[in-house]
Amino acid sequence: xxxxxxxxxxxxxxxxxxxxxxxxxxxxxxxxxxxxxxxxxxxxxxxxxxxxxxxxxxxxxxxxxxxxxxxxxxxxxxxxxxxxxxxxxxxxxxxxxxxxxxxxxxxxxxxxxxxxxxxxxxxxxxxxxxxxxxxxxxxxxxxxxxxxxxxxxxxxxxxxxxxxxxxxxxxxxxxxxxxxxxxxxxxxxxxxxxxxxxxxxxxxxxxxxxxxxxxxxxxxxxxxxxxxxxxxxxxxxxxxxxxxxxxxxxxxxxxxxxxxxxxxxxxxxxxxxxxxxxxxxxxxxxxxxxxxxxxxxxxxxxxxxxxxxxxxxxxxxxxxxxxxxxxxxxxxxxxxxxxxxxxxxxxxxxxxx
Amino acid sequence: xxxxxxxxxxxxxxxxxxxxxxxxxxxxxxxxxxxxxxxxxxxxxxxxxxxxxxxxxxxxxxxxxxxxxxxxxxxxxxxxxxxxxxxxxxxxxxxxxxxxxxxxxxxxxxxxxxxxxxxxxxxxxxxxxxxxxxxxxxxxxxxxxxxxxxxxxxxxxxxxxxxxxxxxxxxxxxxxxxxxxxxxxxxxxxxxxxxxxxxxxxxxxxxxxxxxxxxxxxxxxxxxxxxxxxxxxxxxxxxxxxxxxxxxxxxxxxxxxxxxxxxxxxxxxxxxxxxxxxxxxxxxxxxxxxxxxxxxxxxxxxxxxxxxxxxxxxxxxxxxxxxxxxxxxxxxxxxxxxxxxxxxxxxxxxxxx
Ligand SMILES: CC(C)[C@H](C(=O)O)[C@@H](O)C(=O)O
Ligand SMILES: CC(C)[C@H](C(=O)O)[C@@H](O)C(=O)O
Numbered sequence: 001x002x003x004x005x006x007x008x009x010x011x012x013x014x015x016x017x018x019x020x021x022x023x024x025x026x027x028x029x030x031x032x033x034x035x036x037x038x039x040x041x042x043x044x045x046x047x048x049x050x051x052x053x054x055x056x057x058x059x060x061x062x063x064x065x066x067x068x069x070x071x072x073x074x075x076x077x078x079x080x081x082x083x084x085x086x087x088x089x090x091x092x093x094x095x096x097x098x099x100x101x102x103x104x105x106x107x108x109x110x111x112x113x114x115x116x117x118x119x120x121x122x123x124x125x126x127x128x129x130x131x132x133x134x135x136x137x138x139x140x141x142x143x144x145x146x147x148x149x150x151x152x153x154x155x156x157x158x159x160x161x162x163x164x165x166x167x168x169x170x171x172x173x174x175x176x177x178x179x180x181x182x183x184x185x186x187x188x189x190x191x192x193x194x195x196x197x198x199x200x201x202x203x204x205x206x207x208x209x210x211x212x213x214x215x216x217x218x219x220x221x222x223x224x225x226x227x228x229x230x231x232x233x234x235x236x237x238x239x240x241x242x243x244x245x246x247x248x249x250x251x252x253x254x255x256x257x258x259x260x261x262x263x264x265x266x267x268x269x270x271x272x273x274x275x276x277x278x279x280x281x282x283x284x285x286x287x288x289x290x291x292x293x294x295x296x297x298x299x300x301x302x303x304x305x306x307x308x309x310x311x312x313x314x315x316x317x318x319x320x321x322x323x324x325x326x327x328x329x330x331x332x333x334x335x336x337x338x339x340x341x342x343x344x345x346x347x348x349x350x351x352x353x
Numbered sequence: 354x355x356x357x358x359x360x361x362x363x364x365x366x367x368x369x370x371x372x373x374x375x376x377x378x379x380x381x382x383x384x385x386x387x388x389x390x391x392x393x394x395x396x397x398x399x400x401x402x403x404x405x406x407x408x409x410x411x412x413x414x415x416x417x418x419x420x421x422x423x424x425x426x427x428x429x430x431x432x433x434x435x436x437x438x439x440x441x442x443x444x445x446x447x448x449x450x451x452x453x454x455x456x457x458x459x460x461x462x463x464x465x466x467x468x469x470x471x472x473x474x475x476x477x478x479x480x481x482x483x484x485x486x487x488x489x490x491x492x493x494x495x496x497x498x499x500x501x502x503x504x505x506x507x508x509x510x511x512x513x514x515x516x517x518x519x520x521x522x523x524x525x526x527x528x529x530x531x532x533x534x535x536x537x538x539x540x541x542x543x544x545x546x547x548x549x550x551x552x553x554x555x556x557x558x559x560x561x562x563x564x565x566x567x568x569x570x571x572x573x574x575x576x577x578x579x580x581x582x583x584x585x586x587x588x589x590x591x592x593x594x595x596x597x598x599x600x601x602x603x604x605x606x607x608x609x610x611x612x613x614x615x616x617x618x619x620x621x622x623x624x625x626x627x628x629x630x631x632x633x634x635x636x637x638x639x640x641x642x643x644x645x646x647x648x649x650x651x652x653x654x655x656x657x658x659x660x661x662x663x664x665x666x667x668x669x670x671x672x673x674x675x676x677x678x679x680x681x682x683x684x685x686x687x688x689x690x691x692x693x694x695x696x697x698x699x700x701x702x703x704x705x706x
Contacts, residue, residue, distance in 0.1 A: 086543045121469045151515040154550035162504040197507030221597045224605040245576045252577040306462045
């Protein structure tokens with residue numbers, strides 16, 4: 001197993017460090033990997049002037065899976081567009097055709113208080129958002145800012161082909177089949193033709209999945225229903241832009257986004273794995289960051305890219321154990337629990353393995 | 354004052370009826386209006402085959418303000434695109450250039466329990482969302498579904514000109530100036546050039562409003578922050594598509610979307626006023642709908658289109674009084690309050706005037 005490790009920016013390096021320690025501790029238990037480090041995001045801009053240097057692209061191509069910390073930070077906010085850290089992330093997604101972004105929003109019972117929602121609304125929450133990740137307005141052409149009638153005009157193109165919709169739809173239906181067998185497809189078909197096609201293709205696909213109940217929801221309503229009654233959802237599938245918004249909204253329902261992993265997969269199961277949270281530059285380098293989402297991302301890596309289900313579960317169970325034992329980083333701390341740093345959380349998970 | 358009244362579909366007619374009764378009751382107190390009824394949405398499709406018949410367009414042009422119930426319903430979901438009820442709404446917005454959509458999300462203290470969020474998170478919530486309403490991907494060209502390499506491809510165009518951004522920005526800055534003096538502009542500048550221009554123009558504009566604190570937030574983060582800590586916001590300004598999603602999310606934070614009005618204004622202060630909620634076909638015609646959002650929309654109409662501040666406040670105070678007195682329609686009912694129907698709520702508000 002060749003893993004391309006991309007620590008990235010902010011808290012990225014720290015949470016990646018602890019996650020690699022966890023993987024190290026599992027050597028022998030079928031987890032035999034070789035880690036190759038590469039630069040991406042702001043760190044890459046600083047070192048090479050580019051958010052996605054050729055060396056990183058090459059390593060990404062060669063690796064079997066990628067493990068990413070986080071990218072971005074205020075430092076690079078004012079850089080020219082082609083030097084923005086996010087481009088590194090978007091570049092890898094596109095290069096490897098990581099079209100299927102799986103983002104679970106799970107509420108751990110021990111962390112129920114962290115949610116800003118009432119306990120009865122979120123207790124037991126377990127949603128999987130399947131977001132298309134290589135199409136839509138993120139990559140659509142034409143795009144840019146032009147002069148027209150003496151003023152600037154900004155424009156971007158939302159675009160999806162039938163085959164792009166079908167391949168993400170299949171991933172979502174398959175995922176739903178393995179879970180609660182309910183799939184909600186989110187679109188804005190009453191306004192956007194692109195998403196009318198989206199809905200049509202989802203309906204066509206559903207013929208192959210008679211055991212999965214397909215429903216449709218408009219994106220504005222989905223944003224409301226996530227707040228009102230999130231437990232009505234099992235799996236949600238949507239495009240890149242709507243998925244960006246809804247998956248973050250769904251994560252935040254748990255109040256503990258520091259716990260949520262994600263996977264971005266291509267057609268062959270190769271994937272990039274990263275926490276759902278950002279690079280948190282304000283707490284970077286202070287041993288304060290929560291490494292659990294990154295560890296859970298590594299678990300997803302073992303499951304999806306290396307087919308090591310038992311080993312994935314071993315990490316997930318260790319995380320549950322440390323939560324049950326009361327270990328908490330600052331983001332999920334509450335009185336009566338045991339506040340620890342990034343490194344101590346790593347120690348605790350390794351001990352629990 | 355010539356008001357074009359558009360009852361629309363579902364519960365539209367009932368809530369409009371009660372609202373007109375309230376306006377009637379204020380005749381003499383400066384509220385001297387002439388109401389002309391017109392068809393829009395599904396009702397118009399049924400009667401004329403078109404969601405926005407010429408007669409309605411003409412009346413909309415002639416009127417000083419428009420009062421709308423709601424449009425849409427499952428009945429028309431399978432109709433061809435040019436016969437969908439929503440087109441009536443979009444058509445009027447575009448025809449009258451109602452570019453400024455004002456959507457308050459206010460939590461009435463009496464209804465705090467209705468929220469799915471914890472009381473301490475939402476108590477006292479008072480956000481104003483300013484959504485651009487006549488541009489963006491809603492109206493951008495080119496758009497459609499074409500054949501390409503033997504498959505269907507759906508496409509839409511996100512587009513904003515500098516002047517479109519500037520005019521909505523001004524509305525938002527002016528609104529913030531009259532409120533808490535904080536304006537948060539929401540974009541996705543790290544991915545979309547259109548919204549890079551959006552951010553640039555907002556920053557340029559801010560020079561004219563030194564008394565207003567301008568901040569920027571990415572749309573995915575905004576969707577999270579609304580859930581995590583909504584009270585950090587005073588006024589938010591964003592484009593048509595993001596505004597559609599975020600304003601619905603923000604409304605739902607209150608748990609009582611049946612209470613929330615909206616105004617859609619053009620440059621001359623002419624406007625269309627409508628509740629933020631939908632047409633609720635499931636309870637239509639049963640005297641169950643909450644007419645308060647429509648009445649509060651009429652209050653906005655008096656304020657923004659007719660400059661009748663005192664009369665607007667009179668309606669708003671009457672609504673507060675009926676809430677304080679315990680009157681509740683089903684959507685906001687809780688044990689210990691007094692459950693009433695649409696018409697009885699109308700009676701109560703008129704009595705409270
Ligand atoms: C950093 C940014 C480009 C990215 C996105 O919008 O996809 C992020 O928000 C995410 O969701 O992974
Ligand atoms: C009905 C629909 C076209 C409309 C929109 O998307 O603008 C509605 O959701 C709204 O927010 O007024």
